[in-house]
Amino acid sequence: MYNLFKLIRLNNLVMIAITQYLVRFCIIAPILNIKGLSLQMSEFWFAMLVLATVLLAAGGYAINDYFDTKTDAINRPKRVLVGKKFTRQFAIKLHFTLSTIGSLLGIAASFYVGAWHYALIFPLVGGLLWFYSTTYKAQLLIGNIIIALMAAMVPLIVLMFEFARITKTILIVIQQNQINLNAIAYWVIGFSFFAFITTFIREVVKDMEDFEGDLETGRNTIPVAYGIKSAKVVAAICIVLEMVFIYYIYWRYLSVLPSGKLDWLSLVYITITLAIPFVVLLFRVVMASKVAHYKLASLLVKLIMLAGVFYTGVFYIVLNKVYQF
Template structure:
């Protein structure tokens, strides 16, 4: 069972579920409360949406390991599971079962919220993850961008389905009271942007870590195509842009609360858990030489991503203090 959890990256799946629940209850729910509204998607169907997302991701991890066996045997031979702990046939079947169930749940949730077009997302994601593992991962930048987009979709899909359900159930209330959901959209899209850029940085760092295996198996990653120095420059620029964007948004729109007070809690959290770790990250990327150095850098990126996810809790606390939410 332990090896199965490793195959489907249980820790990543847990974080996907936590992220979606935090976006729902710490961003969307309190903003709706301030506007005199409430969540319209039932807890059951939201759980089905989360499960659909998690199962598709798990299926993607399984098929990725299936096609990565040769490369992983060079880069991380002690962590290869397909062909050792599990047969290749098992990995294929597991991918098919998880992706099929995830797609069916997502399709059902789409019809529940009243937007049948959303049903197309889930089989498309499953197919895209297959193509990523078989083709796009070996192409310059394409694989990095696909995985970054998948990460950005994790919070964004919560927004899409909740807004669709709200529009279906209480649209007249919104129109009569001239209520918009722009604030919710801005916040969730902001988190999606954070997920996209941070995941992109991590993908580039992973490519640097996996340079030997990628070069030997013919993968055209940034380090292989342009060299390690160029890859470091790309990762550092992306990190600098992300930190600049976060502080730009904070000082431009968030620093002063509706009460007139400065939001010191958000500023402290951003600085201590995101900006300073990013500075350390930049230093480590520049100094990194051996694969083990990039492994530690990749771990630091995961911690930054975790801090970004849990800023939702800080956001909820700030709103609760300002608007006296119960």
Template sequence: MQLLGHFFRLLRWPNLVFIAITQILFHYFIVLPAANSHAFPLHLQQHLFWLIVAASVLIAGAGYIINDYFDINIDQVNKPDRMVVDRIITRRMAIFWHLVFSGIGVLLSVYVGYKLHNPLIAIGNILCVVLLWVYSTTYKRKMIIGNVLISLLTAWVILIMLVAELPGWWNSIITAADTQASVARLTRIGVLYAAFAFIISLIREVVKDMEDIEGDRRAQCKTLPIVYGVNASKVFAGTWLAILVVMLIVMQTYVLIFQWWYASLYLLVTVTIPLILLFKHLFKATTTIQFAQVSSWLKWIMLAGICSMVFFMLYTR
């Protein structure tokens, strides 16, 4: 039982739950209400939807395993007490489970793509597996490119849901102007949430680089804090934080035109204000513990932002 607990820790199970929640909320609180209200077809049937969720979780879990596999030397410095690979689970078993999870995830993606006549699903997830491997071996140790890559993969968790539906929507006979507008609106919402996930993930990745600077330096990584220093990294993260806050304020102002009072208030209290307050903590942080706290807050703010999808069911009529 203890071994199973360590294995789930290796998989970063809270992050996997987060991925599943994101896709479930997007499907059930945004896509389904819009489709039911405007009578356009849903090509992603329920069993296929759950297969995409399973594929996303498995591929992400495989990514965490391979990341820890190649980070043994770094983790011996940054988090020696939390190491699983090479202490509790052998390196050979780590590779085995990485291949199993990646293989099942890819097979599920291929099956869903085949059923939907949409090869982009399989291509996208196969590319995720490849990029997660390359990230762990190479890009993680390079400046910015690794951060951007992980942020893009985070955004893909939402975008894959659009990729699964959009080709079918646009190939269907959708002639009603209001239905076309609804599909276009749904696409914009998906891209908006993907952009939110990308930006906040990029900020968090840079903050984690500042948190892990000692281990990364010993491993001769070339992350932003190592190449340009912690202060420059704070400015970089702070700039993106400011961009995200401005985007949120503009969006909240816009939705007030449609009298989305509850959604706007929710975002203000749980996302926008916490992000503004995070500026102070980000620039005051100097220790590993303080950077870890900022990273943790960013994760919770991201979850709060994703949970705002619930409001779309209330306002979609």
């Protein structure tokens, strides 16, 4: 069972579910509450949506390991599971089973919220993860961008489905009272953008870590195509841009609360858990010269992503302090 959990990356799946629930209850729900509204998607169907997302991701991890056996045998031989702990046939069947169930649940949730066209998302994601593992991962930038987009979809899909349900249930109330829900969209999209850039940085760092295996197996990653130094420049630019983005969002939307006071809680949290680690990451990436250095940088990116996710809790506290809902 332990090896199965490693194969489907249980820790990552848990974080996907936590992210979606935090977006629902710490961003969407409180802002709706401030507007005198409430969540319209039932808890059961939201759980089905989360499960659909998790199962598709799990299937993607399984098929990725299936096609990565040669590269992983070079880059991380101790972590190879397919062909050792599990047969290749088992990995294929697991992928199709998880992806099929995830797609069916997503399709059902789409019809529940009244947005049948959303049903196309889930089989498309399952197929895209398959082609990522077979083809796109070996192509310059395309694989990195696909994984970054998948990460961005995790919070974004919560917004899409809740708004679709709202449109079917209380749109008349919103229109009659001229209620503006743009703030919800802006915040969730902001988190999606953070997830996209941070995931892209991690993908570039992982490509530097996996340079030898990718070179030997013919993968055309940034380090292979343009060299390690160029990959470091790309990662460094993205890190700096993300720090600028984070502080811009703070000073534009959070620095001064309706009471006229400075939002110290957000400032301290952002500085300690995001800005300082990003500076450390920048230094680590620029100075890295061994595989172990890139592994440490990759771990640091994951911790930053985790901190970004849990800022939703800080956001909830700030809103509650201001509006006392």
